[in-house]
Amino acid sequence: MLETSRGSSRSPTPDVPLELRSRFRSLSPRPPFPHDLLSRGRSTPIIRRSQQPWKKLLFLNQRFPDNYTDSSFLSQLKRNTAVANYSYVKLVQDFSLIVFYISSLLLVVLMFTGIYLYQWSSMLPTLASSVLSILGFITLRISEGDSRGESKTKEKLNMKSFILIIFILLILSPVLKSLTKSSSSDSIWALSFILCLSNTIIYDYSMSSTTSDVSRHQYKPIISTNISLSNSIVLASRLNSTSQVFFFVLFAIQMNILLPLFDYNARRNKLVTLHWLVYFVLFNLVNYLITHLLGVKFLLYWLVCVIGIVFLMPAYFLFLQKYKNELQGPWDIAKPVINAN
Amino acid sequence: MKKSMENHQIYFPNDLIRTCSKTKTRSKTWYLIGFKQNNVYVVVQILESNTIDFKTLPSTLKELRIIGSINDESPKYDLNFGFNFESKLPFIRGDSNFNYCIIIFQPPNFKNLEYFSIEPILLQSMGNENVSTAKDDLVKKLVGVEPVTTTPISTESFISDDSVLEKINQVVKIRIEVRNCIGESPSVSFHPSHYAIYQNFRRTILGIVIQLIRSLQYVLIFLIWVINIDIFKFNLVETSKVFRSLDLRLKQLNYFPIQFLLYYEKSVLSKDDNQAEMLKELHLPIFNSSLNINNSNYINLYNSLWLIFNDILYGTTAYKIIMDNFDSIINFLHKTFIQKYLFNELIELISWVSLKHPAGFKLNNELGQFMGDLFIWTLKFWKFLVNDVIELNLTPHLQIKLLHYFKIFLMILCYFGGLSFLLGFIIDILNILTVHISFFYYSSTKVYKKQLEVIKSLFQLFRGKKYNVLRNRIDNLNNYEDSNEFEIDQLLLGTLLFMVLVLLMPTVFAFYLMYFLIWLTLLATLNFLENVQIIVNFTPLFVILLKLKNSNRLQGGINFNYITNSENSSYVRMCNKSLSYNEIFTNFIQLFRNSKNFRKSIIQNFFTGQEISIKYNNELKFHYLMLPANYDKTTSIWKHVK
Numbered sequence: 001m002l003e004t005s006r007g008s009s010r011s012p013t014p015d016v017p018l019e020l021r022s023r024f025r026s027l028s029p030r031p032p033f034p035h036d037l038l039s040r041g042r043s044t045p046i047i048r049r050s051q052q053p054w055k056k057l058l059f060l061n062q063r064f065p066d067n068y069t070d071s072s073f074l075s076q077l078k079r080n081t082a083v084a085n086y087s088y089v090k091l092v093q094d095f096s097l098i099v100f101y102i103s104s105l106l107l108v109v110l111m112f113t114g115i116y117l118y119q120w121s122s123m124l125p126t127l128a129s130s131v132l133s134i135l136g137f138i139t140l141r142i143s144e145g146d147s148r149g150e151s152k153t154k155e156k157l158n159m160k161s162f163i164l165i166i167f168i169l170l171i172l173s174p175v176l177k178s179l180t181k182s183s184s185s186d187s188i189w190a191l192s193f194i195l196c197l198s199n200t201i202i203y204d205y206s207m208s209s210t211t212s213d214v215s216r217h218q219y220k221p222i223i224s225t226n227i228s229l230s231n232s233i234v235l236a237s238r239l240n241s242t243s244q245v246f247f248f249v250l251f252a253i254q255m256n257i258l259l260p261l262f263d264y265n266a267r268r269n270k271l272v273t274l275h276w277l278v279y280f281v282l283f284n285l286v287n288y289l290i291t292h293l294l295g296v297k298f299l300l301y302w303l304v305c306v307i308g309i310v311f312l313m314p315a316y317f318l319f320l321q322k323y324k325n326e327l328q329g330p331w332d333i334a335k336p337v338i339n340a341n
Numbered sequence: 342m343k344k345s346m347e348n349h350q351i352y353f354p355n356d357l358i359r360t361c362s363k364t365k366t367r368s369k370t371w372y373l374i375g376f377k378q379n380n381v382y383v384v385v386q387i388l389e390s391n392t393i394d395f396k397t398l399p400s401t402l403k404e405l406r407i408i409g410s411i412n413d414e415s416p417k418y419d420l421n422f423g424f425n426f427e428s429k430l431p432f433i434r435g436d437s438n439f440n441y442c443i444i445i446f447q448p449p450n451f452k453n454l455e456y457f458s459i460e461p462i463l464l465q466s467m468g469n470e471n472v473s474t475a476k477d478d479l480v481k482k483l484v485g486v487e488p489v490t491t492t493p494i495s496t497e498s499f500i501s502d503d504s505v506l507e508k509i510n511q512v513v514k515i516r517i518e519v520r521n522c523i524g525e526s527p528s529v530s531f532h533p534s535h536y537a538i539y540q541n542f543r544r545t546i547l548g549i550v551i552q553l554i555r556s557l558q559y560v561l562i563f564l565i566w567v568i569n570i571d572i573f574k575f576n577l578v579e580t581s582k583v584f585r586s587l588d589l590r591l592k593q594l595n596y597f598p599i600q601f602l603l604y605y606e607k608s609v610l611s612k613d614d615n616q617a618e619m620l621k622e623l624h625l626p627i628f629n630s631s632l633n634i635n636n637s638n639y640i641n642l643y644n645s646l647w648l649i650f651n652d653i654l655y656g657t658t659a660y661k662i663i664m665d666n667f668d669s670i671i672n673f674l675h676k677t678f679i680q681k682y683l684f685n686e687l688i689e690l691i692s693w694v695s696l697k698h699p700a701g702f703k704l705n706n707e708l709g710q711f712m713g714d715l716f717i718w719t720l721k722f723w724k725f726l727v728n729d730v731i732e733l734n735l736t737p738h739l740q741i742k743l744l745h746y747f748k749i750f751l752m753i754l755c756y757f758g759g760l761s762f763l764l765g766f767i768i769d770i771l772n773i774l775t776v777h778i779s780f781f782y783y784s785s786t787k788v789y790k791k792q793l794e795v796i797k798s799l800f801q802l803f804r805g806k807k808y809n810v811l812r813n814r815i816d817n818l819n820n821y822e823d824s825n826e827f828e829i830d831q832l833l834l835g836t837l838l839f840m841v842l843v844l845l846m847p848t849v850f851a852f853y854l855m856y857f858l859i860w861l862t863l864l865a866t867l868n869f870l871e872n873v874q875i876i877v878n879f880t881p882l883f884v885i886l887l888k889l890k891n892s893n894r895l896q897g898g899i900n901f902n903y904i905t906n907s908e909n910s911s912y913v914r915m916c917n918k919s920l921s922y923n924e925i926f927t928n929f930i931q932l933f934r935n936s937k938n939f940r941k942s943i944i945q946n947f948f949t950g951q952e953i954s955i956k957y958n959n960e961l962k963f964h965y966l967m968l969p970a971n972y973d974k975t976t977s978i979w980k981h982v983k
Contacts, residue, residue: 161830168834172841179844182703222805222818225829226836233840253833 056330077329086321091314097205099306100279103286104259105196105228106302108252110289112235115244118293122239122247129254136262143269166250173246179237188238195231199224203260219264228256348440350500351420352383352509352915353431354448360387361411362429371411373420374519376508381498382408382420383508386516398522402515433910441910444901448512449893449917454604454636456510457917458896459501462637464644464884464920465928465965467935500899500915554598555976561595562973582765582772585959586758589878592968593645599969599978604639636894641967644883652759652877659763660755667748675728683774684724691716694851704848712852716781723777764874768867775863782860783952789853790950792842799839802832857947864939864955871937871955879932879965884925892919928965936961 054062054070114120180188204221232252236245259282266274290299361371375384385405398405409420411431422431433441449455498505568577568584568591577584663670693699695713696706731740754762801807801815809816818832888895897920904912939955946953969975 164830165833168837172837175841178707179705179841182698182706184703220805222832223803225832226803226805226839229833229836230840233837237844257829257833 074329077327079328080324080326081328083321083324083326086318088314088318091317092310094205095314096279096310098200098309100263100282101203101205101260102200102309103282104255105199106286107282107289108232108255109192109196109235110286110293111251111255112248113293114289115248116238122244122251126247126251126254129251133254133258133262139274140262140265140269143271165253169246169249173236173242173249176233176237176249177239177242177245180234181237185238188234191234192231195227195234199227199231202227219261221260225257229253232256348380348442348497350381350498351441351443352381353443353445354384354512355445356448357384357387358429358431358445361424361431362426367424367426368412370413372407372413373409373411373418373422374405375408376404377406377408377419378502378505378508379498381505383505383512384408385508385512386519387411399518402518405515405519428905430905430912432907439909442913443910444913444915445904446509446915449510451510451514453891453894454639455891455893455917456636456896457506457899457915459506459898461897461920461924462640462895464637464640464881464925466967467928467931467961467964551979555979558595558598558976561591562975565591565595565972582768583754583758583762586762586765586874586878589962589966590649590758590762592963592972593649593966595972595975596968597642597645599975600638600642600645602978604635604642636896640884640887640895644881645966647883648878648880649759651882652761653756654759655877656755656759656761656763659760660752663751663755664748671744675732679724679728679774683777684720684728687720688717690855691720694855699851702847702851704851705845708845708848709851712848716852719780720777727774759877761874761877764870764877768870771863771867771870778856778859778863782856785849785853785856786950786952789849792846792849793950796839796842796846799835799842802835803839853950857953860953861943864953867955868937868939872933875932875936879929879962881925881929884920885922888919888922888925893917895920895925897921897924932961932965 052062054064054068054072056070111120111122111125115122202221203224204219229249229252232249236248236252239245239248259278263275263278266278287299287302290302369389371387371389373384374386374388375382377383407418409418409422410416411422411424413421416435421434423434424431430445431443446457449457500506500509565588568588570576578588691713694704695709698704731743735743751763751766754766798808802818805818806815807818808814884895896917898918900916900918902914902916904914906912935958937955937957939953941956943953945951963970
């Protein structure tokens with residue numbers, strides 16, 4: 001049975017054909033206003049001549065005006081039916097994903113600082129991260145193969161894209177090197193900051209508490225992927241040599257795009273220890289780099305931010321829950337119940 | 342309905358009223374002869390006696406009869422006038438049951454090509470008379486559903502009837518014929534034998550002249566054909582402005598005999614089928630109605646002749662001025678125009694844009710240098726072709742000889758073509774000399790447009806969308822999902838290229854903007870020269886002069902002015918409304934805008950990277966001069982000449 005918000009519309013005479021009936025309905029004096037519906041038990045000016053009680057059925061020919069509101073209308077009102085009850089620990093786990101992603105962004109920026117200011121070798125971290133990412137993918141494949149049993153073609157494709165990206169980067173790195181040479185460094189830093197900020201805002205964190213299940217959630221952070229790459233290109237264009245550009249962009253791709261993807265897959269495959277291991281290593285690496293490059297003062301700022309994000313924000317989120325007031329009732333869009341048994 | 346409400350219109354020539362008012366004896370009797378058609382009377386002449394034998398008149402004047410009288414004591418005709426010497430107007434005597442409207446008009450002199458016409462004369466056309474708009478279709482539809490009503494056959498005539506208007510226009514002609522027939526012998530008389538000799542002589546001379554003109558026309562047609570030949574899609578008239586002017590001039594000359602005959606020898610148009618046949622053969626843009634055809638052809642012919650004469654006069658003046666300053670002009674062209682502006686200054690501009698941070702904008706140095714080198718290299722090659730070949734490789738003797746030939750060429754151009762040919766030549770020279778600029782403009786436009794298109798589609802990729810060609814809409818991308826055609830590597834590659842292209846865009850745009858501005862200046866210059874050419878070739882000078890001299894000959898319709906009224910009759914003066922300056926000039930003004938145009942949505946074309954060029958509509962000039970489309974059929978008119 002279909003429930004409608006305007007259950008009170010009826011045709012004036014029984015013999016009127018269907019098109020005319022619908023026309024009459026559109027000509028009804030006015031649609032029922034919300035306050036009409038909410039004012040419970042207000043007597044309508046129309047005298048009820050019929051003894052039959054009002055029924056919320058569109059197809060019946062009842063002797064009620066079009067804007068009639070029955071006193072039983074609000075009896076089906078429900079409040080906060082779909083609101084989930086959050087646990088604080090679960091929320092802390094979810095909010096820690098934000099810190100994880102910001103850490104990965106920070107790692108790239110810090111690595112750039114090292115290469116740009118202190119002439120670090122860009123090759124070693126890239127080689128290390130490449131080896132780690134290949135190892136990580138192999139573990140993921142093994143675990144996925146255990147759980148699902150996928151075909152091998154997918155792996156080949158992944159290897160193909162990996163090699164393709166590497167070669168295109170090699171070809172384009174001389175172009176990338178000279179891309180922003182004539183603009184000043186300050187504007188590049190500002191651009192990079194804006195890109196990082198928008199990246200953290202837009203990124204799809206795929207928290208498990210907002211959706212019922214991680215495995216059913218679709219992970220597609222397309223825009224933030226593109227922004228990460230743009231950020232690394234913009235930063236890389238300040239570097240001095242072609243090899244530095246190539247290695248840095250490759251490193252940035254691995255850290256900002258492949259690492260979150262890897263972490264997401266690990267969480268989806270219920271590899272909780274792996275997730276926390278990666279988390280721990282990354283977080284501490286960032287902490288170490290901040291101390292090394294910027295000093296203890298900045299580490300303190302960073303840790304305060306982390307505590308704020310991981311512990312205070314979930315508490316605030318829980319505090320806000322009591323203001324939630326979600327109404328549901330027969331005026332909502334009707335949902336057809338199919339195979340209700 | 343009472344009979345007294347019926348309205349009679351009497352058309353009374355002005356000069357007859359004057360004759361009446363000049364007579365000494367006030368009660369002198371005059372008889373009016375003229376035509377009667379339903380309720381319309383047209384007075385042709387007044388006579389002192391009513392003893393006129395209408396049988397001696399030629400058959401074309403059969404309808405002529407006595408329609409009324411002035412100061413007649415025993416009236417026996419339709420109209421019974423008296424004459425009021427105070428107001429100098431005739432009035433209807435006695436108690437008449439009708440309303441009279443006396444329309445006084447100056448009889449048009451047919452020898453001066455004067456006449457009354459309801460329709461304004463058409464001197465130029467824009468060639469779009471037959472275009473049916475959507476509105477016309479709607480009107481047609483509306484007429485289709487209109488109920489059919491049968492209108493009763495009208496017993497009233499009006500000035501808008503052709504037969505009434507024709508009689509008014511022929512008043513003077515009929516008077517002469519009447520005078521010739523009744524007693525008063527024609528002033529010019531030939532002895533029969535002399536007349537025959539004269540006729541024979543005239544016929545032979547005419548025959549020779551016609552043959553001469555005809556053969557000249559064949560030569561003209563051949564010339565037009567020659568300059569219009571397509572050689573591998575290369576056409577002299579299409580490419581060169583000098584030949585474009587020559588084409589127009591030859592076609593005008595070719596059409597002159599027809600224009601002359603159409604107003605001079607009316608027998609050409611005597612039969613309707615002749616006219617229809619000729620129309621079809623020549624494929625004229627539009628044709629005036631029979632009444633206006635003589636006059637419009639007369640005006641157009643003499644306007645064209647005068648403009649050509651003017652053109653040649655200006656040309657000879659210009660040639661004299663050029664010859665006086667020949668050396669300085671050549672020097673200016675060589676040193677200042679070609680070497681300084683088209684080469685040195687351009688090189689400086691290009692290097693400024695490519696390397697020296699133009700207007701403070703920091704462009705990409707590598708790309709800028711690459712593009713700048715490319716353009717400068719092309720520029721040097723152009724200079725070698727245009728400048729160095731003549732300057733270095735020719736001996737001084739040969740150079741002087743070349744200059745001499747150039748002078749002779751200019752003389753031929755100015756003396757036989759005129760200023761418009763000289764302007765066409767200047768446009769051609771400009772087009773040849775600035776070919777490198779157009780090349781630069783087209784290439785930078787292509788680069789800009791392609792880059793813009795790639796950036797547009799990659800931007801969709803950047804924000805995770807794609808353009809769906811099959812459904813003509815923008816869809817979501819899903820690179821992270823399994824079993825999708827897009828992989829992450831494609832996404833990354835797209836972003837990589839997108840960033841590179843976006844960051845290189847300002848450099849490309851700077852070059853594009855520079856060439857666009859130069860190109861726009863060039864187009865404006867060419868457009869200005871074309872405008873001068875149009876002024877020289879198409880100004881309706883003769884029409885303006887005719888309006889100043891005798892505005893009756895520019896028929897733009899008729900005017901009725903109220904004079905006075907008496908008890909049962911009203912007096913109205915009918916006169917010609919000449920064409921207003923607005924009507925004369927509308928088509929001429931339109932010619933500037935429509936025959937060539939480059940100003941159509943410049944800003945939009947600039948940003949989207951569409952090429953801007955002058956769009957020519959050369960047909961319009963032929964339409965404006967009302968030249969026939971089939972120029973090779975003009976000789977067929979001689980078939981109709983007797």
